[in-house]
Amino acid sequence: MDKNAMFVIDERVKRTIKNLEKNNMNGYYVQTEEEALKKIEELISEGDTVSVGGSMTLFEIGVIDLLRNGKYNFLDRYKDGLSLAEIKEVFRKSFYADAYFTSSNAITENGEIYNVDGNGNRVAAMLYGPDKVIIVVGRNKIVKDLDQAILRVEETAAPANNVRLNKNNPCTKTGHCMDCKSEQRICNEYTVIKRQGNKDRIHVIIIDNELGY
Ligand code: SF4
Numbered sequence: 001m002d003k004n005a006m007f008v009i010d011e012r013v014k015r016t017i018k019n020l021e022k023n024n025m026n027g028y029y030v031q032t033e034e035e036a037l038k039k040i041e042e043l044i045s046e047g048d049t050v051s052v053g054g055s056m057t058l059f060e061i062g063v064i065d066l067l068r069n070g071k072y073n074f075l076d077r078y079k080d081g082l083s084l085a086e087i088k089e090v091f092r093k094s095f096y097a098d099a100y101f102t103s104s105n106a107i108t109e110n111g112e113i114y115n116v117d118g119n120g121n122r123v124a125a126m127l128y129g130p131d132k133v134i135i136v137v138g139r140n141k142i143v144k145d146l147d148q149a150i151l152r153v154e155e156t157a158a159p160a161n162n163v164r165l166n167k168n169n170p171c172t173k174t175g176h177c178m179d180c181k182s183e184q185r186i187c188n189e190y191t192v193i194k195r196q197g198n199k200d201r202i203h204v205i206i207i208d209n210e211l212g213y
Contacts, residue, residue: 009139012109013206016142019111023195025202027111033061036136036207040066043134043203044099051075051094053102053122056164057136057212063101091121095129102126103212104135105157106149107142107204113193114149116158118186126193126202135204138211146192153177158187160213 001009010029017027030036040063044050050072058064067074075097077090094100102122106114113135117123126133143149154177162172167186170178177187196202 009208012142013139013208016107016109016111016206017204019109020107020202020204021111023111024199025111025113025193025196025204026199027204027206029206029208031208033207033209036061036205037063037066039205040101040134040136043132044072046071047073048098049073049075049096050099050101051090051097051125051130052077053100053125055101055103055136055212057103057138058101060211061136061207063136067101091119094121094125097125097130099132099134100125100130101134101136104137104141104204106152107135107137107206108145108149109142110145112146112149113202113204114146114153115191116153116187117189117191120189123189123191127191131201133202135202136207137204138207138209140210141212142206153187157213162186164213 013029017029020027028039030039050067052058052064064078068076075090075093077087104113104115108114115123115126143152158177159171159175162169165186167184169182169184170180
């Protein structure tokens, strides 16, 4: 990337981390996916019970493989052959995890975390339960403010996820949100994490790359 454009992105990331810290959360900027995995290994301990929210980013950078390496008690929602009842059980047990991994739909430069869920299990665990929440995002998830976060979900994240999940919702034809009333609507729970009471709970790892939707 052009060094002048890089400067602008670097400053945006630094601002975001500074404001996450003001909101009692931790932010880290890493250059590569390997560095992100190393940071994750520093944040958790062998034997920890770990779980994940649905995320393309966690697959893309190898977090799922890391959690499957046998060092952790991984509540693996993606294990082959799980029934719907077993997946529901994983979702519920995740509230007791030592660490919960997820990506995010958007992180604002003001240090806020914005997400929209279809099922609610991911945002519920981000809000309460796991001792630690580790959020891994590409730099493309950083937006100016909450208005831009909402727009990002409507114009990018939600339509792309609808296409990935092969949903017959209007956004799969138009490429942007139509605020549908469809039975298959995947946008149901809208959450903003503005601040944490416990400084050690939320950790946001920002990777200098474009990842996920
Ligand atoms: S509300 Fe409906 S149209 Fe909008 S992004 Fe979600 S599923 Fe698509």
